[in-house]
Amino acid sequence: MNRMPASAASADRPVVTRFAPSPTGYLHIGGARTALFNWLYARGRGGRFLLRIEDTDRARSTPEATEAIFDGLRWLGLEWDGEAISQFSRVDRHREAAEALLASGGAYRCYASPAEIEAFREAARAAGKPPLFLSPWRDRGPADWPDAPYAVRLRAPREGIVEVDDLVQGEVRIPAETLDDLIILRSDGTPTYNFAVVVDDHDMGVTHIIRGDDHLTNAARQTLIYRALGWPTPEMAHVPLIHGEDGAKLSKRHGALGAHEYRAMGYLPEALRNHLARLGWSRGDTEIFTTEQALEWFDIKDVGRSAARFDFTRLQSLNGHYIREAEDGRLAELSLALAEERGAPVTDPKKRAMLLEAMPGLKTRVKTLVELLELAHYILGDRPFSPDANASKLLDETGRALLSRLTPRLADVSDWRAETLEAEVRAFAEAEGLKLGKVAQPLRAALTGRAQSPGVFDVLVTLGRDECLGRLSDLPV
RNA sequence: GUCCCGUUCGUCUAGUGGUUAGGACAACGCCCUCUCACGGCGUAAACAGGGGUUCGAGUCCCCUACGGGAUACCA
Numbered sequence: 380m381n382r383m384p385a386s387a388a389s390a391d392r393p394v395v396t397r398f399a400p401s402p403t404g405y406l407h408i409g410g411a412r413t414a415l416f417n418w419l420y421a422r423g424r425g426g427r428f429l430l431r432i433e434d435t436d437r438a439r440s441t442p443e444a445t446e447a448i449f450d451g452l453r454w455l456g457l458e459w460d461g462e463a464i465s466q467f468s469r470v471d472r473h474r475e476a477a478e479a480l481l482a483s484g485g486a487y488r489c490y491a492s493p494a495e496i497e498a499f500r501e502a503a504r505a506a507g508k509p510p511l512f513l514s515p516w517r518d519r520g521p522a523d524w525p526d527a528p529y530a531v532r533l534r535a536p537r538e539g540i541v542e543v544d545d546l547v548q549g550e551v552r553i554p555a556e557t558l559d560d561l562i563i564l565r566s567d568g569t570p571t572y573n574f575a576v577v578v579d580d581h582d583m584g585v586t587h588i589i590r591g592d593d594h595l596t597n598a599a600r601q602t603l604i605y606r607a608l609g610w611p612t613p614e615m616a617h618v619p620l621i622h623g624e625d626g627a628k629l630s631k632r633h634g635a636l637g638a639h640e641y642r643a644m645g646y647l648p649e650a651l652r653n654h655l656a657r658l659g660w661s662r663g664d665t666e667i668f669t670t671e672q673a674l675e676w677f678d679i680k681d682v683g684r685s686a687a688r689f690d691f692t693r694l695q696s697l698n699g700h701y702i703r704e705a706e707d708g709r710l711a712e713l714s715l716a717l718a719e720e721r722g723a724p725v726t727d728p729k730k731r732a733m734l735l736e737a738m739p740g741l742k743t744r745v746k747t748l749v750e751l752l753e754l755a756h757y758i759l760g761d762r763p764f765s766p767d768a769n770a771s772k773l774l775d776e777t778g779r780a781l782l783s784r785l786t787p788r789l790a791d792v793s794d795w796r797a798e799t800l801e802a803e804v805r806a807f808a809e810a811e812g813l814k815l816g817k818v819a820q821p822l823r824a825a826l827t828g829r830a831q832s833p834g835v836f837d838v839l840v841t842l843g844r845d846e847c848l849g850r851l852s853d854l855p856v
Numbered sequence: 857g858u859c860c861c862g863u864u865c866g867u868c869u870a871g872u873g874g875u876u877a878g879g880a881c882a883a884c885g886c887c888c889u890c891u892c893a894c895g896g897c898g899u900a901a902a903c904a905g906g907g908g909u910u911c912g913a914g915u916c917c918c919c920u921a922c923g924g925g926a927u928a929c930c931a
């Protein structure tokens with residue numbers, strides 16, 4: 380009982396990890412991080428990263444959710460090896476393993492009804508004792524078996540310590556008497572979660588189980604199952620959960636969104652990957668790293684034990700960084716795709732070209748693709764542009780009068796380039812006895828309808844002579 | 857109730873007995889500047905509390921508080 384079972388992981392065997400979500404919703408951010416850690420650990424060591432869909436709860440599992448998980452993983456760039464495995468499809472194997480356990484005496488038939496169990500628990504609670512159900516069937520033999528449905532329970536040790544040697548949590552010792560004889564096969568013959576997981580992980584050759592620390596006590600139970608089955612225990616790593624910005628468990632209100640929602644909010648997958656990797660894991664002072672570097676550096680042993688909060692502001696900052704780094708062409712494509720998803724497709728090839736051309740000036744000014752689209756309003760929108768409140772102030776009588784004097788000079792510029800236009804506007808400002816800003820601001824407002832935009836001379840060039848003069852002529856006199 | 861895990865600037869973290877407790881995001885200020893950004897420079901900001909151990913503790917031990925998780929014929 381005290382012998383340490385041989386580990387399923389060894390130096391000469393390649394690492395095999397798995398991500399095992401239940402398809403009851405989208406791929407939420409905590410799951411995404413768990414998947415990322417599994418992926419990084421396996422792929423960083425030339426191992427395999429498998430995907431198993433835990434769909435044994437038929438009522439709650441949906442094919443749509445499975446698709447959403449696939450999509451989320453793909454978007455994040457976390458490709459899995461081979462086909463995703465449906466846990467439900469393996470019930471025969473689970474049953475077979477349970478039968479073997481029954482035969483070997485590692486498990487027993489329990490005929491207690493749910494009502495009986497509930498009554499037992501209530502009595503225990505009332506007596507101030509732990510509400511662990513102790514089945515009276517544990518030591519009964521075939522002679523006592525009624526002709527009734529039964530559940531199969533693991534014959535768990537009633538005393539001693541169950542040790543879990545965890546790569547993140549260290550040695551965790553759980554008193555056996557706080558664990559019950561868990562059911563491994565329900566009375567309808569279907570396997571329970573803890574049992575199916577063990578059988579599947581074993582059959583899939585999983586060497587390292589990396590999952591949320593909400594499974595830590597399950598780890599003790601599963602260790603018991605491995606032992607009963609005589610199988611080596613995989614290495615385990617229970618990583619802390621991610622909390623919401625208020626420190627409480629993640630909920631939809633603060634970040635427990637599906638991967639697709641991050642895409643819709645204009646985040647780049649590499650930014651989310653970087654952010655997620657840094658939650659609970661670090662490598663000295665390095666904040667920003669490529670996926671290649673993460674693959675090289677990541678080690679599950681370096682993951683901390685305390686829960687981290689999901690900080691949107693930080694993700695924004697990181698996203699801004701990755702947007703600045705990204706290729707203009709890719710950014711334009713992603714933005715255009717996002718615009719379409721948002722119901723505002725940009726079909727005019729001229730606008731699409733202008734967006735690409737203006738990208739260098741756009742991308743340093745935004746943190747998300749959504750902001751980028753908004754900032755590119757002067758390109759994507761159509762004349763006439765109605766100025767917003769701030770722009771309106773700049774286009775007061777004085778501003779408009781100034782522009783009416785500037786416009787003919789602009790019209791006379793034969794070489795429509797940023798340098799020449801800037802020289803012209805500067806000369807004009809000087810002639811008017813004004814600082815450049817006094818001219819540039821109204822001009823920007825007239826051209827873009829906003830008080831902020833990329834450099835006004837770049838705007839002039841992007842839009843082109845005719846469009847600019849047209850917008851200037853749209854101003855009320 | 858019981859069991860398990862956690863607690864360093866607002867946030868993410870570095871730190872493996874001897875540090876002016878470092879970095880990043882956010883905040884604030886300055887510079888750059890046609891706006892907003894980007895970029896640069898700088899300011900402010902933390903070891904949950906209490907006991908030990910030790911010449912010396914953020915680092916080791918214990919207790920308390922607080923937070924989280926688990927206690928299902930859910931996964």
